[in-house]
Amino acid sequence: xxxxxxxxxxxRLHTNIVVLPYRxxxxxxxxxxxxDVLSKGRLILGIGVGYQETEYDAxxxxxxxxxxLTDEAIDAMKAAWGGEVVQLEGMNFHAANNxxxxxxxxxxxxxxxxxxxxxxxxxxxxxxxxxxxxFFLPPGPVGDRHPDAITTVADLKVKVERIGELREAAGRSGxxxxxxxxxxxxxxxxxxxxxxxxxxxAEMAEAGxxxxxxxxxxxxxxxxxxxxxxxGEEVLPQLHAL
Numbered sequence: 707x708x709x710x711x712x713x714x715x716x717x718r719l720h721t722n723i724v725v726l727p728y729r730x731x732x733x734x735x736x737x738x739x740x741x742d743v744l745s746k747g748r749l750i751l752g753i754g755v756g757y758q759e760t761e762y763d764a765x766x767x768x769x770x771x772x773x774x775l776t777d778e779a780i781d782a783m784k785a786a787w788g789g790e791v792v793q794l795e796g797m798n799f800h801a802a803n804n805x806x807x808x809x810x811x812x813x814x815x816x817x818x819x820x821x822x823x824x825x826x827x828x829x830x831x832x833x834x835x836x837x838x839x840x841f842f843l844p845p846g847p848v849g850d851r852h853p854d855a856i857t858t859v860a861d862l863k864v865k866v867e868r869i870g871e872l873r874e875a876a877g878r879s880g881x882x883x884x885x886x887x888x889x890x891x892x893x894x895x896x897x898x899x900x901x902x903x904x905x906x907x908a909e910m911a912e913a914g915x916x917x918x919x920x921x922x923x924x925x926x927x928x929x930x931x932x933x934x935x936x937x938g939e940e941v942l943p944q945l946h947a948l
Contacts, residue, residue, distance in 0.1 A: 718748050718749075722821075739806065743808055753835075755776050819883060837885060840884070842887065883917055884915045887919040893923060903920070922934060
């Protein structure tokens with residue numbers, strides 16, 4: 707993303723996602739600060755807990771402690787970004803009179819968006835973060851196996867309302883972003899695909915979504931750039947009008 711930052715001037719740079727328990731939170735905070743400073747304040751720090759127990763084992767991190775490690779990491783990063791001396795004892799770190807320079811350009815820190823559909827992730831997003839990145843699962847056997855599955859915009863709306871309740875209970879107000887990936891696959895540069903994407907985006911905006919993610923197909927660089935150009939010319943103007 708630092709490489710991308712050097713070739714761009716306006717687009718936001720979203721880390722989708724950093725699995726916080728895998729890393730020392732002070733190192734993560736320093737890397738995030740570097741990206742925020744070099745990009746002149748364009749970082750969105752997307753974070754998550756992860757779900758691959760084999761990855762935890764490979765890195766020597768206790769899978770059963772992943773939620774506690776994630777919450778601890780968010781608090782430690784915020785402390786590091788504050789520009790003051792930090793004294794903090796964690797499960798896997800000991801910060802004694804540490805101070806980090808420079809500070810991030812975004813104040814009080816780069817926005818943190820938390821991923822995950824479950825109640826714990828939603829509570830973390832509402833209480834500690836600045837945004838939430840849920841994800842859709844297709845209806846049918848896949849979605850049915852997951853108790854926290856979001857398969858429709860109606861499902862998403864219920865959870866966005868729940869996020870609002872959790873934020874209010876935590877005494878938090880102000881801007882809060884909701885950024886799912888669109889369930890509409892942009893598979894071709896056609897009016898039908900564009901119309902379906904725009905209609906779904908409008909429906910999600912009504913449900914409280916503020917950003918919509920998508921994947922554009924492209925095997926070769928030329929195909930990817932053509933698809934990006936098409937989306938920017940044919941779809942974005944209509945999205946901005948919603």
